[in-house]
Amino acid sequence: MSSPCIFCQIVNGKIPAEKIYEDNNTLAFLDINPLCRGHVLVIPKKHYENIFDLPSKELINLIATAQKIAQMIKKNLGATGINLLHASGKDAQQSVFHFHIHVVPRYPNDGLNTWPSSRYQEKDLRKVKKALCQ
């Protein structure tokens, strides 16, 4: 039976990828449309869709692999910073529904601007905390 999930197909070798690292639980490969040079995706070998269905044990493995990749990028590509990015859900701009962490190298003056921020009114800060922690 063929899998419709593109990242599952990379795991089982049905479609090619530039693999950077793998172990029993995780796989890292180059993003085909990089935000910048050396942009890597870290995925679980088992299919999970997002942060809501991923067991925390898997997340621990994935973060450990992301750290290894970050160290490789710093040492071998000369990156001076790293962003770890993740999207769960289409409103978060997730486009491939197999859990993944983006390891994005950052370089001086690379032009990748950070997200905009806003400000809470004091009472709104407390309201949000109350809603979040109920």
Ligand code: AMP
């Ligand atoms: P997201 O939008 O956070 O779900 O990220 C999905 C990422 O997967 C995008 O950055 C794509 O460029 C990347 N991508 C999609 N297909 C492939 C592929 N076949 N090989 C490598 N990266 C891919």
Ligand code: ZN
């Ligand atoms: Zn999958």
